Amino acid sequence: MDSVSHLVIGAGIAGASTAWHLARRGHEVLLLERDRPASARGSSHGSARIFRYPYANPLYTGLVQRAAPLWEELSAICGEPLITRTGGLDHGDLVPAAALARVLEQRGIPHEVLEAEAARERWPQFRFDTRVLHQPDAGVLDAEGTVGAMVGAAQSHGAELRTDWTVDAVERVGDGYLVHDGAGESVHAARIVIAAGGWLPELLPKLPLSDAFRAALPAFEVTQEEAFHFPYASAFAGANWPTVIRQDRSSRSYALPGGRDAGFRGLKIAEYHAGRPLASAAEQDGRISDASRRAMIERIVSDYPGLDPEPYAETTCLFTMTPSEDFVIDGDDGITILSACSGHGAKFAPLLGALVADELDGGPRVPDEFRLGGRRGDRR
Template identity: 55%
Template sequence: MNASQYVVIGAGLAGAATAWSLARRGHEVTVLERTRPAAHDGSSHGSARIFRYAYPDAFYTQLVIRARGGFDELERLSGNRLITATGSLDFGTIRDPKTLAAVLESAGVEHELLSAAEARARWPQIGVDTDVLWHPGAGVIDAETTVTTMLDAARHHGAQFFSPWPVSRVEATANGYRLNSGDGRTIDAERIVVASGGWLPALLDQLPLPAAFRATVPALQVSQEYAYHFPYRDEPASGPVWPTFIHKSEAIQTYSLPGGRDADYRGQKLAEYNGGRRIPSALDQDGVIDPANRQRIVEYVQHYLPGLVPEPYAETTCLFTNTANENFLVDGIDGITLLSPCSGHGAKFAPVIGDIAADAATGAAPVPERFTASAIGAAAHV
């Protein structure tokens, strides 16, 4: 039997970031991962996630600024490039570029407001249909490399990592908790952080949470999302440079980014935001693409993206774990911290979310009120 002061369940972006933050503070940390870090069937795999500052809520923009400092530190420590600069476009009838620009202005983030004609002249491969916000500091996060880099940094400070180690049940003990793998292995912990992504809904009832607190934990809606890679009409070396973009209209909400390693560097990743299939938990995913969603995205490319060939050459599924208001869950009781910083936009916050979760787990500082279970639950009933 092993024992550790802190055990982190899950080695995705959130779990790895929390382990790094706890370990560099001098705490004894063990990370347990169900299969492998940044597992392909989770939410932190691959090389392509959007990094952006544009939010209508200044709270999140300030959080991105803090997170960027963590990414910069990781890059300095490791020599790995974790964010590739591309810039980002925000447009669409319900994206409200002017409000986004006002938030970036107040935060001191470089940006431009462009007319649709100006944007089409600069990026002819994208058929924007409204005024556009451009901010050049945005880019693409290599999620998997970020996970492995944070785990390496945690190990540098003494953290241990065990994989495969699926947690099936947690029991209270006199000194904390005993985690069971289901195959006879156990590990004891004084405190635990549950960062199991889309597996969290299935694991909640296997945690010894007090009934009163368990009743406040908001519903976490897991969805199997669909993403597609479309080839560029012109090779990036000779054609226009592709930014990331978010397009929100009454008809459809999409996001897109250069596909990086996931797309052999020859295509753009494109997906409908929250266009996937709702499932009870990650245990229920099947990895099957919905043909109707594929057709909708192909038609979107035909209409809005003349710079792409409207025939996907690769496609994949991934998981969103959503709260009702898309705020993150970071809350706990009696030495158990629940961590669900996804809702489809969590990757860019990884380093700072690790710090917030470590604050919650150690009691070093309170978490932002909006991340508490009671605040998320209250918002869900408004």
């Protein structure tokens, strides 16, 4: 039976980041993954996620700033850029552009606010009804490439990766834990980090957590989200296509250039947190509903004149949400939960593991919003 000081369960963005930071600090690390890193059945697959700074909550804007140099370091390690800068737009009546601009101004981040008409003149491929925030440093990040880079970096510091390893049971043994799989293999670890994403709900009952810690955990909601790729209309094929966040009181949506997994042919667009609830990731079926497809085509006709309103690709992914949309980074006697990135965690990828490693090494504490006793609410 193997024994390690630190065991990380889940090789998506959060787990890969944790393995990298722990290994680079000299810890003995074993990374377990039930499938493969950045699996299509998880939340970290594909090449297109949004990197952006604007948040109404200054906490998250500050964390993006902290993540930025780590993105540069990780890109240097893997030898290729992991973020393509496109610029980004935020608009809608739920989170006004002026509120986002105030936070960016406080943090010294370049930006501009345009009236709707001026924004339509600059980006005629979109329709705007409210003022628009433009942030030039936003872009598209390669989620799957990021996971691969972090796993590779962790392995270069001595971490071990085991795939096709499903956790069946965890038991407390002396000064550590025994983790068992269904095939009879076991691993002993002094500390465990759970970064299981959408598999967390079915893993939690298997963990020997205290009653108080378990009772303090927020509700975790797993949803199967649907995303669509629409081709650029010929008249706009050469246009500058920034990322777009639209937050209205009736709905929230996001759009971004689709990346290599959709042939770079168009825009990836989805409603935010509008998918079908699941008990856990095990229930996903990868199906796109006809109703969702029709609703998205209607949105394209109404709001995206620069796109042809016929999707050429479709995909699903998992969100694991908390009610506040904050992350969870907290521990109970050697077991740390790092999960529930709530649909907006990819931009923090290389920082998430550093937050955990700092906490485990007795360094700076994670933000109170991520701890079970300090959760506060709306992060938008």
